[in-house]
Amino acid sequence: MIPLKKLLITSCLILGLALPGLAQITVSGTVTDAETQEVLPGVNVTVNGMSTRGTSTDLDGTYSLEVPSAQDTLTFSFVGYIKQEIPLNGRSTINIELSPDIQQLQDVVVIGYGTQEKDDNTGSVTAVSAEDFNEGAITSPEELFQGKAAGVTVTSNDGAPGSGATIRIRGGSSLSADNAPLYVVDGIPLDGGNVSGMRNPLNTINPNDIESISILKDASATAIYGSRASNGVVLITTKRGEAGQNFEISYTGKASYHTQSNEIDVLSADEFSNTIQTQFGQTGAQYLGDNNTDWQEQIYSNSFSQDHNLSFSGAYNSLPYRVSIGFSGNSGLLKTSDMDRFTGSIAVNPTFFDDALKVDLNLKGMQVKNRFANQGAIGSALTFDPTQPVTVDGNPYGDYFTWTKNNSPIELAPANPLALLEQTNNASTVYRSIGNIKLDYALPFVENLNAVVKAGYDYSTVEDGKNNIKANAAFAYQGPNGANGQRIDYSQKKENELLDFYLNYKKELESIDSKVDLTAGYSWEHHYEEGATYATNYNTSDTLAVSQDTDYKTEHYIVSFFGRANYTFKDKYLLTATLRQDGTSRFSEDNRWGLFPSAALAWKIHEESFLEDIEAINQLKLRLGYGITGQQRINRGNYPYLPKYTLSEPTAQYQFGDQFIKTFRPEGYNANLKWEETTTYNIGLDYGLFDDRVFGSIEAYYRKTNDLLNFVPVPAGTNFTNRILSNIGSMEVKGAEFNVTGRVISTEDTYWEVGFNASRNLDEITQLTNVNSEDYKGVAVGGIAGGVGNTIQIHSVGHPRSSFYVYEQVYDENGNPLEGVYADRNGDGIINTDDKYRYESPSPDVTLGLSSRIEYKNWDASFSARANIGNYVYNNVASTNTMYSSMLNSDGYLSNALTDIKDIQFNNAQFHSDHYIENASFLRMDNVSVGYSLDGIFDQIQSMRVSATVQNAFVITNYSGLDPEVFNGIDSNIYPRPRTFILGLSLNF
Numbered sequence: 001m002i003p004l005k006k007l008l009i010t011s012c013l014i015l016g017l018a019l020p021g022l023a024q025i026t027v028s029g030t031v032t033d034a035e036t037q038e039v040l041p042g043v044n045v046t047v048n049g050m051s052t053r054g055t056s057t058d059l060d061g062t063y064s065l066e067v068p069s070a071q072d073t074l075t076f077s078f079v080g081y082i083k084q085e086i087p088l089n090g091r092s093t094i095n096i097e098l099s100p101d102i103q104q105l106q107d108v109v110v111i112g113y114g115t116q117e118k119d120d121n122t123g124s125v126t127a128v129s130a131e132d133f134n135e136g137a138i139t140s141p142e143e144l145f146q147g148k149a150a151g152v153t154v155t156s157n158d159g160a161p162g163s164g165a166t167i168r169i170r171g172g173s174s175l176s177a178d179n180a181p182l183y184v185v186d187g188i189p190l191d192g193g194n195v196s197g198m199r200n201p202l203n204t205i206n207p208n209d210i211e212s213i214s215i216l217k218d219a220s221a222t223a224i225y226g227s228r229a230s231n232g233v234v235l236i237t238t239k240r241g242e243a244g245q246n247f248e249i250s251y252t253g254k255a256s257y258h259t260q261s262n263e264i265d266v267l268s269a270d271e272f273s274n275t276i277q278t279q280f281g282q283t284g285a286q287y288l289g290d291n292n293t294d295w296q297e298q299i300y301s302n303s304f305s306q307d308h309n310l311s312f313s314g315a316y317n318s319l320p321y322r323v324s325i326g327f328s329g330n331s332g333l334l335k336t337s338d339m340d341r342f343t344g345s346i347a348v349n350p351t352f353f354d355d356a357l358k359v360d361l362n363l364k365g366m367q368v369k370n371r372f373a374n375q376g377a378i379g380s381a382l383t384f385d386p387t388q389p390v391t392v393d394g395n396p397y398g399d400y401f402t403w404t405k406n407n408s409p410i411e412l413a414p415a416n417p418l419a420l421l422e423q424t425n426n427a428s429t430v431y432r433s434i435g436n437i438k439l440d441y442a443l444p445f446v447e448n449l450n451a452v453v454k455a456g457y458d459y460s461t462v463e464d465g466k467n468n469i470k471a472n473a474a475f476a477y478q479g480p481n482g483a484n485g486q487r488i489d490y491s492q493k494k495e496n497e498l499l500d501f502y503l504n505y506k507k508e509l510e511s512i513d514s515k516v517d518l519t520a521g522y523s524w525e526h527h528y529e530e531g532a533t534y535a536t537n538y539n540t541s542d543t544l545a546v547s548q549d550t551d552y553k554t555e556h557y558i559v560s561f562f563g564r565a566n567y568t569f570k571d572k573y574l575l576t577a578t579l580r581q582d583g584t585s586r587f588s589e590d591n592r593w594g595l596f597p598s599a600a601l602a603w604k605i606h607e608e609s610f611l612e613d614i615e616a617i618n619q620l621k622l623r624l625g626y627g628i629t630g631q632q633r634i635n636r637g638n639y640p641y642l643p644k645y646t647l648s649e650p651t652a653q654y655q656f657g658d659q660f661i662k663t664f665r666p667e668g669y670n671a672n673l674k675w676e677e678t679t680t681y682n683i684g685l686d687y688g689l690f691d692d693r694v695f696g697s698i699e700a701y702y703r704k705t706n707d708l709l710n711f712v713p714v715p716a717g718t719n720f721t722n723r724i725l726s727n728i729g730s731m732e733v734k735g736a737e738f739n740v741t742g743r744v745i746s747t748e749d750t751y752w753e754v755g756f757n758a759s760r761n762l763d764e765i766t767q768l769t770n771v772n773s774e775d776y777k778g779v780a781v782g783g784i785a786g787g788v789g790n791t792i793q794i795h796s797v798g799h800p801r802s803s804f805y806v807y808e809q810v811y812d813e814n815g816n817p818l819e820g821v822y823a824d825r826n827g828d829g830i831i832n833t834d835d836k837y838r839y840e841s842p843s844p845d846v847t848l849g850l851s852s853r854i855e856y857k858n859w860d861a862s863f864s865a866r867a868n869i870g871n872y873v874y875n876n877v878a879s880t881n882t883m884y885s886s887m888l889n890s891d892g893y894l895s896n897a898l899t900d901i902k903d904i905q906f907n908n909a910q911f912h913s914d915h916y917i918e919n920a921s922f923l924r925m926d927n928v929s930v931g932y933s934l935d936g937i938f939d940q941i942q943s944m945r946v947s948a949t950v951q952n953a954f955v956i957t958n959y960s961g962l963d964p965e966v967f968n969g970i971d972s973n974i975y976p977r978p979r980t981f982i983l984g985l986s987l988n989f
Contacts, residue, residue, distance in 0.1 A: 027092055028064040031057050031076060034097035040078060042748055043098065046935075048073035048085060056748040110214040110235045112184075112224035113452075113502060113519055113564070120568060122576040122600035122623055123221025124682055124699055126152070126739075129212045130239075132755075132851075134864050135929040136951035137256040137305055137980050139328060139341070140203040141210055141236055142167055147849035147866040147926060149215050150699070150737035150757035152232075155967040157200075158975035161305070161330035161339040162370070164200025166967045169217055169232030170701065171733050171761045171843065173678045175779075175795055176709045176725065178633035181215075181232040182225055186362045188436050188456040188498055189228065191527055192633055196492035197370060197428025197462040199339070204366040204432040204460075206326045206343040208252060208309040211239040218701060219627025219680035223598035224564055226580035227630035230678040230705070238362065240347035241313045241320035248313050248942075249989035256305040258978035260333055261952060262962055263296050264877060265899040269386040272896055276887065284888045289387035296381045298390060299417045300976075303331035319350045333978050336421045337373035341366065360438040365431075372426040372467075376475075379785075379973040381417040382881055383895040390418055397474040398423055403893035408479070413893040415475035423473040425466065432460040436498075448507045452521075454500040462531075465490040471538040485538025492531035499524045502562075517566035528555040556638040557585045574602040584632045588641045591674035598627025600682075619688030619695065631676035634709055636725055641671050668724045676727070678705040696740035703733040710768055710795075711779055729768045731801065735761035745854075752854040759847050763800050772797060780805070785972050786880045786911050792970065793842075793874075800841040802969065804874060806914040807836055817915045819906045839914050842969020844921070845870030861930045865923065868965070873920040875961050876972040883909050900960070920964035922957035931984075940989055947984040952977055 031043045039061025046054030047067050057063045067074070070090045077083040081098040088094070109118050109127045118127070126149040133144040142165045146154040156165045172179030183190040185205060195201045214235040216222045222229035267275060269292040276284040311324035326343040345364045351357065391399045400423075403413035436456030443449045469476040471485035478484055502521020509516065532551035562580040578598040585592070605611060605620040634640060645664035680703045688695040708729035739757035746752075769776055781802060782793030794805040808823035825835045846869040853862040880886075881898045883906045888894060904915075931947035957964040961971045 024066050024068055025070050025092055026064060026066050027074065027088060027094055028062065029094040029096065030060070030062050031078075031095075032061060032097050033081075034099040037097075040081075040098060042746070043076055043078040043081075044748060046075050046077075048075050110212065110237050111216065111221065112233065112235075113187075113500075113521070113562075114504065116517075116566075119604070119619070119621070120566070120574060120602075122566075122574050122602040123216065123625055124218035124623070124684055124701075125221050126150070126215045126217065127212060128215075130210065133207075133210075134927055135862065135947070135984075136927045136949050137254060137307065137330075137982055138207045139330060139339075140165065140200055141205055141207055141213065142202060142234075144207055144210065145213050145215070147864055148755070148757075148851065150739040150849070151217060151735065151759040151761065151847075152215055153844075153847055153868075155965055156977065157967070159333060159977035160199055160337050160373070160375075160975050161332045162199050162203045162341070162368070163975070164202065167234070169215065170703065170735060170759075171763050173230045173703060173705045173731070173733065174631055174676060174709065175729070175731065175765075175801055176635065176711060177631050177676060178635055179231050181234050182222075182228040183234050183236065184225075185236045185434060186238055186360075186436055186456075187438060187454055187500075188434060188458060189225070189525070190458060191494065191496045192228070193494070193529070195430060195432070195460050195462065195494065196490060196531060197430050197465045198368065199370065199372075201432075201460075203339075203341065204343075204368055204430070205236065205364070205434075206309065206324070206328075206341075206345070206366075208307075208311075208326055209238045209324055209343070209345050209364070210236055212237045218625050218682035218684075218699075219629050219678070219703075220576060220578070220598045220600035220625030220682065223578045223596050223627040223629055224562055224580060225629075226560060226562065226596040227558065227582035227584060227594055227632045227675065229596075230629040230631045230676065238345065238347065238364075239311075239313075239322055239324075240349050240360075240362075241315055241322045243315055243318065243320050243351075245313060245315045245320060250311045250313070251987045251989075252307075252309045252984070253986075254305075254307040254982050254984045256307075256951075256980050256982045258303045258305065258331070258333055258980050260300050260302070260976055261955075261979040262976060263300075264382055264962055266296075266382055266881075266896050267386070267899060267901070269293070271899070272386050272894075275897075275901075276894060279884050280888045284894065287385075287888075287892060287894050289385065289389065291387055291389045293384075293386050293388060293390060295384045295386065295417050299335055299377045299381050299421060300333050301335055303333060303978075305330040305980075319348060321349075322347045332373065332975075334373045334375070334377070334421070334975060335418075336371060336424070337975075338369075338371040340369040342368075356442040356444070358438075358440040360440070361436075363433070363435040365433045368430045368432070370428050370430070372428075374420040374424040374426065375973070375975060376415065377417040377420040378975065379877075380414045380420060382877065382898070382973070383414045383886075384417055385414075385894045386896055387894075390416070396472060397477070398470065398472050400474065402474040405892050409474035409477045410889075410891050410893055412889065412891065414895055419473060420475060423470045423475075425468045428465040429463050430460060431463065432458075434458045446505075448505055450504045450506075452500070452502050452504060454498070456498045458494075458496040460492075460494045462490070462492040465492070469538060476538075483537035486535065487538050487540060488533065488535045490531065490533040492529070495526075495528045497526045513570045515566075515568040515571075518564070520563040521561075523558075523560040523562065525558040525560075526555065527557070528553075530554070554638045555585075557583075558632075559583045570607075572604045572607040574600075574604070576600040576602075578627070582630060582632075586632050586634070586638055586640065587674055588671055591641075591672065594630045594632075594675045594677070596628050596630055598625070598629075600625040600627075606688075616689055617687075618691055619686060621686040623682070623684040623686070625682040625684075626680070628677055628679050631678065631705075631709070634673070634725070640725065641669060641673050643667075643669050670724055670726055672727070673709075673725065674707060674727055676705055676707050676709055678703055693743045693746070694740065696738070699737040701733075701735055701737075704766075705731045705733075708767075728770060730766045731763060732766055733761065733763045735759060750854070750856050752852070754852045755850070757849045760845065761843065761847075762845075763843070765795055765797050765799060765801055768795065768797050777805075782874075782968065782970055784874065784876050784879070784911065784970060786876070786909055790911055792876075792912065794838065796838060799838045800843060802843075803838040803841045804872065804914070804917050804969070805836050806839055806912050806917060807831075808839075809910075809913045809915040816903055816905065817910075817913065819908070819910060822913070836912070839917055840872040840919075842871060842873065842966070844868035858933050859931070860933070861928075863928045864926045866926060867921075867923040869921045871920050871922075871964070872917055872969060873959060873961065873964060873966050874970050875916045875918055875959075876970055877961055879909065879911050879913075879916045882906055885909075918959050918961070920957060920959040920961075920966065922955055922959065922964040924955045924965065925953040927951045928953050942988045943986075944988075945984075945986040947982075947986075949980075949982040949984065951980040951982060953979065 216233040309326040313322040400416040400419035467488040469486040530553040684699040707727040778796030810821040848867040929949040
């Protein structure tokens with residue numbers, strides 16, 4: 001972009017205001033591409049501040065426009081090119097060259113330890129820029145690219161304010177270890193662990209500050225991060241100022257209204273009364289009330305949220321900068337759930353010594369105030385008797401209706417849903433700061449050699465963490481003189497520090513028509529955490545029988561050496577080789593170090609002579625990749641290989657005479673734990689057709705994880721546990737991806753772009769024990785409500801992970817399930833656990849994403865939709881609430897049931913019936929948005945955009961539960977995702 005002089009602009013504006021009577025003049029010229037020198041037809045040419053006064057270049061790239069004054073400024077804009085503002089200064093002929101907008105065209109993608117031209121990339125990388133981000137009430141970065149990248153699933157955990165999401169890149173690679181990707185923010189790898197008192201650690205990063213997100217998917221792209229990259233890498237780059245940029249102020253604001261999109265169908269008060277009297281007669285009818293209470297209506301309410309962001313950017317004496325502040329206030333559908341977030345960021349990126357030294361400094365600070373609702377109210381609202389009132393005056397339990405026996409609350413009875421919410425105060429305040437400085441120096445004594453030093457930190461502190469339950473709460477009652485209520489105080493501090501040093505050498509070898517790009521370096525990371533929790537009764541009396549006073553300190557280190565070589569021959573044949581050696585303190589010295597290599601080849605077929613006459617193809621690149629990555633985030637603390645002892649609780653003391661002595665309990669450990677290693681093969685074809693009017697990629701991959709971390713049985717009495725984490729097993733994942741973007745229309749007034757992606761992912765466990773045995777069923781996982789130790793899923797050899805493990809239900813002639821009647825699958829005449837079978841899995845067979853954006857003059861509209869096909873869900877809500885035996889308890893209370901009980905007619909629970917496994921395929925319209933933009937409407941406002949968005953607009957599914965999108969496949973009273981209506985305003989000053 002041509003630099004603009006502040007003094008010149010000011011002078012032009014003053015002169016334009018002082019001489020309003022100047023006669024109109026005609027300005028003409030030609031617009032060309034700065035790189036190819038070809039003329040550009042269809043370029044928009046407008047008078048600054050007058051969006052209705054403009055024209056466009058013709059087929060020869062020429063234009064002619066009448067302007068009010070010879071001191072006006074013209075704006076030249078074209079899709080894919082950097083917009084330019086040119087003062088006339090009395091000239092009547094303006095010929096300009098437009099430079100391609102690298103970020104808009106995504107010609108440069110962010111990769112590990114640097115950037116790379118997209119055309120030279122050999123790995124599987126998907127880049128999503130700010131222009132393509134999802135719109136709506138966005139509180140966390142992962143929501144920005146949901147549905148935008150093939151092979152990347154983003155599943156929000158629930159509908160709570162600021163709730164997190166589970167991200168899987170190509171399905172993940174582990175069973176017991178972490179399957180989340182590595183997040184890197186401005187070059188700083190985040191710890192990946194949870195922050196106490198936070199629904200989602202990522203929502204401390206303001207989405208409005210994010211410029212682009214790159215997703216590294218295959219091993220050739222991720223191996224530069226070695227031990228943490230088996231599940232992919234998400235690189236987040238935040239916004240910053242640009243050299244020569246004028247001072248700008250930008251404001252964005254959103255007001256959101258959240259409504260409940262769905263609810264569970266339970267028996268109404270009349271239906272409940274009739275059912276109780278029919279099934280139990282007077283025995284049950286004696287407990288009925290005479291009210292008509294909709295308990296779901298009592299705990300949910302429509303809510304409002306707001307989001308405001310203000311940024312200042314520009315360049316002061318060649319010092320580019322950007323400063324931003326933001327506030328987001330979010331109220332949830334479930335009463336008493338809230339989140340308020342305050343953020344601030346500073347980015348400066350000056351250069352010194354004739355651009356030999358480049359400095360990049362980023363500082364981010366956040367404060368997040370959370371109020372967590374007691375989500376037990378969700379399940380209680382389904383089961384609480386609808387004939388009972390919400391409150392009873394004079395009730396000793398805060399006036400909330402309570403099931404009692406002998407003047408005391410019945411411990412097993414459902415708790416009053418509203419009491420669960422209003423008598424619980426679970427809140428926290430979290431502070432977090434992320435910062436880094438990067439020094440990139442072109443060494444004067446070796447041409448083309450740069451030395452890069454990067455230091456960064458990620459600190460978080462949890463203050464005032466508490467989870468209190470009032471002393472008069474019936475659901476925390478232990479008797480007239482007992483330790484009633486609850487008071488929990490907790491705190492946490494996390495300090496993660498990083499130091500990187502690497503050398504980068506780039507050279508064009510003209511004699512052999514080649515280019516080399518070499519990187520080698522060292523990385524050091526320190527992760528420290530400490531915290532404390534103290535629990536007692538609400539009044540903190542000394543009579544508390546059981547208390548908890550726990551504090552801890554823990555840390556781990558990662559030390560790495562890495563190198564990467566990129567070689568290009570004749571700008572057609574590309575080679576990338578990467579090697580990283582990581583050492584982690586989480587394993588013993590014998591297993592501490594891991595070596596992770598990768599290699600990739602790419603062939604720009606479109607550069608070959610046999611395609612040079614085919615004008616329709618402007619890009620065709622074949623990629624082949626191979627690599628090994630590791631896994632050391634094993635979710636078992638920082639010392640899994642060391643013997644440990646845990647101090648016993650007060651209730652587990654031994655009596656010696658008159659004294660009670662606390663004991664130390666030995667924990668299970670495995671001194672031989674080591675890395676999981678994942679080997680990945682990838683083949684991809686990138687294509688661009690018709691001058692990139694249509695572009696995308698096709699990919700296929702195969703991935704195998706060895707030394708799989710798995711819990712295996714050990715002999716009784718060994719290591720003081722019945723199962724221990726060991727490196728036993730292997731798993732295979734294979735799949736294919738397709739994505740395409742089409743610029744359907746690109747004219748002077750209209751621009752329409754459509755994007756579509758699809759992926760198919762299959763996983764299979766190939767080994768779980770040292771010696772395969774048909775008698776070994778597998779590892780039971782997937783705990784469900786309804787009984788202690790109940791599980792519904794299993795990891796088994798020859799099947800997908802977390803397959804449902806159930807009995808085959810038998811139905812009557814009307815299609816209704818027969819209680820306790822299951823198929824004898826092994827034909828031995830006995831129905832027992834040997835008749836269970838592995839039936840489907842929660843992972844979808846196919847995921848789809850569709851998005852579109854259309855612009856017409858000042859109007860724009862967009863939508864983003866996703867679909868899952870073949871994902872199955874266990875409806876745990878139905879399995880625990882569709883049986884008559886639970887409706888009347890012998891202690892003297894009633895429980896409601898789902899309306900499905902009219903058809904199912906079960907007397908007792910049938911938790912392991914495949915009747916409750918449902919196909920939960922769905923199509924979700926994530927957001928629909930429309931906006932209108934204006935330029936120069938006021939003297940101080942350069943541009944303005946107003947918008948309206950519907951988020952979570954609709955879901956199409958056959959699933960009978962509340963929501964078909966359940967990551968782990970077990971639906972147990974999920975916090976409903978709201979339908980949100982949003983009004984937005986953006987101003988640029």
